[in-house]
Amino acid sequence: MTNLNATVAAVLVMLAFLAGQSVAGRYYYDKVQDKVRKEVEKAMAKNPSVGPALVRLVFHDCWVYGCDGSVLLDSTPTDGTNTEKKAANNIGLAGFEVIDAIKQKVGTDASCADIVAFAARDAADILSGGKIFYTIPGGRKDGVVSSAAVADANLPHPDFNFDELKDNFNASSRGSSFTVEELVVLSGAHSIGVAHLSSYQDRLGPDSTPIDSDYQEALNKATPPGLLKTGQNPTVTNNVRDETDAFQKDAAYNPVAMGVNPKRGVLDNSYYHNNLVNKVLFKSDWVLRTDDFAASKLDEYKNNPAEWNSDFAAAMVKLSSLPAQGNKLEIRKNCRVPNPQY
Incomplete structure (x- = not known):
């Protein structure tokens, strides 16, 4: 019994370590x-x-x-x-x-x-x-x-088309090229953070690449492009999920109905849900839908959050190396x- 208790205690300690969390944070x-x-x-x-x-x-x-x-x-x-x-x-x-x-x-x-x-x-x-x-x-x-x-x-520029994005990620001059899959994976980081108006102004006019009309109207209301002419360059969140309730109402966006975790500021696969209904900020986000393989990965990561978590971690290891x-x-x-x- 003593040996069993010692074994159980050791396993619990190991599990706690592998979980990696304490009140103060992760142990290293x-x-x-x-x-x-x-x-x-x-x-x-x-x-x-x-x-x-x-x-x-x-x-x-x-x-x-x-x-x-x-x-x-x-x-x-x-x-x-x-x-x-x-x-x-x-x-x-x-x-x-x-x-x-x-x-x-x-x-x-x-x-x-x-x-x-x-x-x-x-x-x-x-x-x-x-x-x-x-x-x-x-x-x-x-x-x-x-x-x-x-x-x-x-x-990469926010107004890149798909081929420009693909070539940028495939450049071998960095010591390691990145695949289309890794391009789609890393783009999921746009589930967090903010962007300046100058980076998405091309999405606000009648000739923009496809964007949900309600979302576009909400963006124009929150950050009118004319502000740039006055020297102002305001920001919105990359993810409509992280916007205010009023903005989401204007954008006809209901995260729960979308199947998205409504908690603001979470790094997760919500980007893929948003992209597939044209509620993403950048042209370089939307153009992922113009390539058959990239579009299939958008759908795959929308439906498999754990897979995206794992693939994003792997891509970040590669990036950090x-x-x-x-x-x-x-x-x-x-x-x-x-x-x-x-």
Whole structure:
């Protein structure tokens, strides 16, 4: 009986560990990752918009020069202040203060690139309610160059057609190309976050790519395109599910009737439900329906949330593993500037 009780106790401890959650959050054997997790939890509790920002940040980092923390740089000796942060496709990029806070905790025990990757993993875990989790190693190094022009040349544009998206994801210059399936998988991250009017203004006119008329009318009411002429560039949520009750009423959107979890801010497969009824923001979202295989994956992920959770985790591992491309790599002391020797 004593041995049995000991065995049961050991199993319960192991199950608790595998579940990965405690009151304070997920446990890691690695002290750096524990510190990252605690800072991400604290930041998200204070400001929920930080979570989606961190998930977005790792894509915008790793898609340009590989996972090298170059998206964090304010200035470099070669690029001056015209860094990736100034890129048009990086409008609204956020979460930098969280990365700074984590760097203060871990020092040179981790690169800034590692911090970005770990923080995005933890944000995805929290935003999905623990349904999306993956393990990734450390060991990334930080780059010393950062160019707005290079970022705009490499990041996918919200008005891309399908072939442009496919070619962008298939580019082997990153060290690893991404399939159409992975394109569809990663697009599901648009279930969270916000977008600026300038990124979806092409969807608001009579000649736009197909968009639900009620949704389009609600967008025009909330963010009239004329605001851009006055210097204003407001945001809406990427996901109509996360909008106010009034907006959803204008858009004729009922998440429960759609079969969507009505809880706002959840990283889940709601994007696929919305896309299949033309209630998505970007042209680059809708055009996934113009390719037979991509469209079939939209339907598959709509009907199989657990499959999408698993595939999204796998795609994020691959994304977070894109090798840094620079010849000069380091572990930065300050994530916003290269170390003094450069």
